[in-house]
Amino acid sequence: xxxxxxxxxxxxxxxxxxxxxxxxxxxxxxxxxxxxxxxxxxxxxxxxxxxxxxxxxxxxxxxxxxxxxxxxxxxxxxxxxxxxxxxxxxxxxxxxxxxxxxxxxxxxxxxxxxxxxxxxxxxxxxxxxxxxxxxxxxxxxxxxxxxxxxxxxxxxxxxxxxxxxxxxxxxxxxxxxxxxxxxxxxxxxxxxxxxxxxxx
Numbered sequence: 001x002x003x004x005x006x007x008x009x010x011x012x013x014x015x016x017x018x019x020x021x022x023x024x025x026x027x028x029x030x031x032x033x034x035x036x037x038x039x040x041x042x043x044x045x046x047x048x049x050x051x052x053x054x055x056x057x058x059x060x061x062x063x064x065x066x067x068x069x070x071x072x073x074x075x076x077x078x079x080x081x082x083x084x085x086x087x088x089x090x091x092x093x094x095x096x097x098x099x100x101x102x103x104x105x106x107x108x109x110x111x112x113x114x115x116x117x118x119x120x121x122x123x124x125x126x127x128x129x130x131x132x133x134x135x136x137x138x139x140x141x142x143x144x145x146x147x148x149x150x151x152x153x154x155x156x157x158x159x160x161x162x163x164x165x166x167x168x169x170x171x172x173x174x175x176x177x178x179x180x181x182x183x184x185x186x187x188x189x190x191x192x193x194x195x196x197x198x199x200x
Contacts, residue, residue, distance in 0.1 A: 004123075007124055011107075032051050032074075032075055037082065037086050046075040050070045052070055086098070088100075133172045137166070141169065144165065145162045
């Protein structure tokens with residue numbers, strides 16, 4: 001029981017560290033929310049604004065909706081999304097703090113929902129699942145390796161599963177050519193459960 005508050009504290013610390021380490025990630029969700037919250041604070045409609053196009057062209061937006069380095073439509077999300085993100089920006093200077101709080105609250109509610117160990121483990125898995133698919137496969141292989149090493153018995157086929165998981169991680173990782181290709185450019189997801197944003 002005592003380890004779970006520690007896990008929540010560790011996740012909080014990682015989320016805060018990430019926000020400081022990457023204060024301006026190249027993700028359009030961050031840009032449009034900042035502009036929309038500013039508009040809302042100034043009494044303007046967040047749906048009537050334009051915002052900077054952070055990508056080199058308009059490939060991630062509908063045809064005709066970018067010009068002169070700006071995206072020509074406003075907030076593309078429902079009002080609840082903006083209202084939930086606004087406290088993070090207004091109180092702490094970054095919408096990701098609101099997301100961090102929401103993720104932690106979700107994990108606590110998950111742990112309380114079933115009341116048993118399975119519910120608590122599900123909450124921890126929710127928080128600490130790495131970026132998929134390569135990160136998930138690598139983490140799965142590592143966890144199973146430790147489990148087998150410290151189990152009462154483990155046969156060769158057990159470790160064959162670990163090798164298979166790690167091979168899946170290697171195979172699903174983009175190679176250097178793909179990472180450097182202009183077509184691969186775009187917003188990068190955050191580590192673990194902390195989702196930094198998505199393309200529109």
